[in-house]
Amino acid sequence: MMPLIEIRMTVNGREYGGRVESRLTLADFLRNELNLTGTHLGCEHGVCGACTILVDGEAVRSCLLLAVQADGATLMTVEGLADGDELHPLQAAFQENHALQCGFCTPGFLMTAYALLRDNPNPSESEVRQGIGGNICRCTGYAPIIRAIQQTGTV
Amino acid sequence: MDIHEDIARPELARMVRGRGRFVDDIKLPGMCFAAFVRSEVAHANVKSINVEEALKVPGAIGVITPDEVLPHVNPVRPAAPGSSEFARPYDRYPVPPRNGDGWKVNFVGDPIVAVAAETAHAAQDMVEAVVVEYAPLPTVGNVEQALAPDAPTLHAGMGDNIVFHREFGGGDVARAFRQADLTLEKTFRFPRQTAVPVETRGVIAHYDRGEERLSVWASCRSPHLVRTTISAVMRLPQHAVRVISPDVGGEFGIKGAAYPEGIVLAFLSRKIDRPVKWVEDRMENLLACGHAHEMVVEVSAAASSDGRILGVDAKVLVDQGAHTLGPTSAGLEPMTAGQSIVGPYRIDNFRCDAYGILTNKCPGAAYRGVGTVQGVFVIERMMDMVAARLGLDPAEVRMRNFIQPQDQPFNTSAGRLYDSGDYPDTLAKLLDVSGYERLRAAQAEARAQGELAGVGICCFVEHSSTGSQDYRRRGVYGMPAxxxxxxxxxxxxxxxxxxxxxxxxxxxxxxxxxxxxxxxxxxxxxxxxxxxxxxxxxxxxxxxxxxxxxxxxxxxxxxxxxxxxxxxxxxxxxxxxxxxxxxxxxxxxxxxxxxxxxxxxxxxxxxxxxxxxxxxxxxxxxxxxxxxxxxDPPHQTFGHGAHLAFVRIDPETGIVKVEQYVCVEDCGTIIDHVIVDGQVVGGVALGIGNALHEELVYSESGDLLTGTFMDYLVPTAPDIPAIQTTHTETPSPFTEGGVKGVGEAGTVGAFTAVGNAVADALLPLGVEVTHPPVGPQRVWRLINSGAEAGGGQGN
Known part of the structure; x- marks a missing residue:
């Protein structure tokens, strides 16, 4: 076994610690060590965007970061969006607009959209298209995802 | 009977909270992790397999080699091609079969050894440590090489590489050609593509030695068919096998079969007495999950001077790869492509010679629009070519050839019975909704400025809901419907x-x-x-x-x-x-x-x-x-549609921009508009990707050159235009409530509407589009060569 490195981080407002191999990705740490399986892996080479989470407020691909790189960081995953039973407006809009079919890419889109709307609360359709251009959805054809994000933006 | 009310959809509520439960989210007590050693050579005899070092890796649990599986399995069925009377039987095993004193591998990515370890990382370390020695054989790289008289054969006992062959049709094709005012001969080449669900394949196998029972969690769409195959291959009674399919992260046809990896995993679990999980990575998915759509279609059409298609003669050569994985025999793509060529048209004289051919590439699976996508492309391109030759509008040529609604149900010369549909009305609606005249005017204006703009139409029927009678008509046996x-x-x-x-x-x-x-x-x-x-x-x-x-x-x-x-x-x-x-x-x-x-x-x-x-x-x-x-659906249903794409092409870069997309769909009685629209719009996006970008390219030595998402390009939001959908509803006389299937219609329509639009844009340059995808490289070459470009887009 490789030597283990101690790390600490805040995820969805909760403190976590662990001892990990240096080669463990942040995505694998979240999914397998913290049981936060809402973050999905679609390509593990940084193209599909399914594993997008927020690290210190920035939308990043958790498959391209090592867990040790997130030592000391503040993270937010899809599990942190809702306030208890109350859905985040983005989640509600995705549901209402049928912006998902199989749902596998959805967490990545939600986190990407969260950062997009924070930086640009009223994006045009074209800005949304560009903004989610790093996420792959094979089911919906993107139209309902764009509608959901724009609808949330104008709330 | 549409669901009008705004109903709660529990399946969506779970997903937006990140509470889906996919295979990779499941943890069983004592579970360990598997990985596969895969062939690095396209065609070879494996001389030796050495696992000694792998077993010394920290965290190693065990391995399973071909000889530990072969004595205990039956050949894979019903996925074996022998389940059709027109298919050539051969024995297919979940591991490389014995070949003299070695084992035969047939494609780069062919699984040879499975390893198990305490962590997924350790399993990868074990894979690296397994040493496999190959004696390479000549590679069969495409259908032409596979059909050569001296071609090496992939499977012992077959004698050649033809796994399916059927000639079918109706009417008198020779007479049609004698009476023709105009004949066209074209060869179409279709790219190898794959479904790419965002969730890759995943399997957990747990053989419980106490209960003598195997449980398999698999990302699949047909749990009972997977159970049937596993029990048959492993010689277990069906009640000793339980298959669970949790949430599935997309599949588009490709997760229909019981894959060899799942069966090997079951043996591995039984051997090491632990539950074992395998989730393929994206490189494995592109390399070895299942490929589709690659075929060559040679076609001749006879037409009258008023644009009527009198007869069509086609030869379909499907590149199946090393095996066929689909559950309905090797005839799936060849027959579907061939039968789709007559489309919504009254073509009384038709002949098709359809082949399924084996090559040293990833095995063939089903992918949304199976064969229909290609058959429709062929006839719809021919419609446009006839229109161009006769100086007629492409929409008008289609109107002159449609099967009329009063002739439904209609027996086609390709051996299908259409149930219902008013094809002329659907096209008329498309022309109206899309503002066809206005688009043609915009095109004329663009051409006057020296710009490239094109309008593409695709009219099609889409079969769905195959019943047992349909399978029997196609000569497919042992396939529950x-x-x-x-x-x-x-x-x-x-x-x-x-x-x-x-x-x-x-x-x-x-x-x-x-x-x-x-x-x-x-x-x-x-x-x-x-x-x-x-x-x-x-x-x-x-x-x-x-x-x-x-x-x-x-x-x-x-x-x-x-x-x-x-x-x-x-x-x-x-x-x-x-x-x-x-x-x-x-x-x-x-x-x-x-x-x-x-x-x-x-x-x-x-x-x-x-x-x-x-x-x-x-x-x-x-x-x-x-x-x-x-x-049991008493008969296939045939939804239909008419799609239109308007594209502009940048002559400097060859980049195609789809500016407008309109479709009119008819899937019989609609149960739920939201779901139907979701299927259509999502299908169109997939079809646009298929038409413009998606292509798996192999080197001459049989190595996959497009093994990541940097090379195999799937469309993202900026690539997809707003898609306008309209419906007509022609109930099927054959089904409960008059419903028809709709899952594949969008893909079928979009592939050709975009292909035809690009061809239309390039028409003034005197080039023809017969080799999709029509992405920037191929279009640029067409623009600059003035002739159809050959070879892979990625080359």
Missing amino acids: FDSATIKVDAGGNVLVAVSAKSTGQSHDSVFASLVARELGVPYETVKILEGDTDAVPFGAGTGVSRSAVSTGGAIRLAAQDIKRKAAEIARFFLEGEGEALEIADGQIYAAADPSRRVPFASVAAAAHDASRVVSLPDSIERGLQSTRTF
């Missing part, structure tokens, strides 16, 4: 519905629950759908061939009728009215003549379970309130 539903009403009046279909993103939870609620007259919230567990749901074909609305929907309707009959019978003990007509609505059973005389459905359910304080049923009434019914 029915689906099933069990409706159980509990003592509290809640309704559990277990079905053989498996949602992979089609919202079965809400669609089927609304169907049940409507049929039974009970509140939607009281209905729960259960899928994806062979221990809990009745046997049936599962999802595929755009069939669930028809076949599982049909079974649900039949079971619901049983429940209503029984509920009415019991209600009479509450209402004390002999023989009067009863109705069910809003959870109440009431006298039709006097709705104030009523009893809650829940009270009836309680009585059925001897749990009512009001009514005790006599012994003559059988207890319980449940029914299991099956539905």
